[in-house]
Amino acid sequence: MEKQILADDMIIIKSLIEMASSFEDADSIIEEFTERTEIEQKLNFLFDHFDVAIIGGSVAEIDKGSELLIKYEAILTTIINRKWR
Numbered sequence: 001m002e003k004q005i006l007a008d009d010m011i012i013i014k015s016l017i018e019m020a021s022s023f024e025d026a027d028s029i030i031e032e033f034t035e036r037t038e039i040e041q042k043l044n045f046l047f048d049h050f051d052v053a054i055i056g057g058s059v060a061e062i063d064k065g066s067e068l069l070i071k072y073e074a075i076l077t078t079i080i081n082r083k084w085r
Contacts, residue, residue: 003035
């Protein structure tokens with residue numbers, strides 16, 4: 001069961017993720033404050049709480065786990081790098 005997060009707490013969590021200095025820091029924030037540990041859970045969290053989308057995909061045939069990890073890393077890195085724009 002996923003941890004219920006209050007709206008005010010979600011604003012803080014999103015800000016911490018956006019201001020993280022690295023992918024690893026942002027990933028640990030998601031794990032610590034949302035208790036989501038599986039890549040699919042984390043990816044769903046990002047889709048639910050950030051304005052993000054995957055526009056393209058890989059043409060290579062890869063397993064579902066690797067595909068989810070690639071998407072998660074791409075989206076989380078994009079969120080972190082937005083602060084530099």
